[in-house]
Amino acid sequence: MFMAVFVVALLLSGVVYRLIERVMVLVAGGISVVTVPFAAPGELILFSAVVGFAGTVTFTICLLIWNHLVMPKHLPAPLRPGRWSWTGISLGAVACTLLAVGYVYVRFMSG
Secondary structure (H helix, E strand, O other), rough: OHHHHHHHHHHHHHHHHHHHHHHHHHHHHHHHHHHHHHHHHHHHEEEEEEEEHHHHHHHHHHHHHHHHHHHHHOOOHHHHOOHHHHHHHHHHHHHHHHHHHHHHHHHHOOO
16 A cells, blocks of 8 residues: 555655655654553554564465456456465465464464
8 A cells, every 4th residue: 555655656746645644654653642641562563564464465365366266357368367276275265274273273262
């Protein structure tokens, strides 16, 4: 998200770029000001990693559905994804899901 905003900002004039840059700094600083009093930085970093990991799992599964169930209906035959693509993305989705489940188990379920 932030990267997309910066790319768009680079294409715009310098004034708009500075405005977007200031807004991004204020948003990032505001998030820090709000969250730091509630938990130690280490816990917040860990929480951020867990949220990112959940996003990776979700993205991989959505990519699999999009590429192999939705898009083939709209693409000509030479451009449709093949079986190796399905296999690779499926293995990635399974690996990410297993790692996420393993982390939750080790972190929260085991004594």
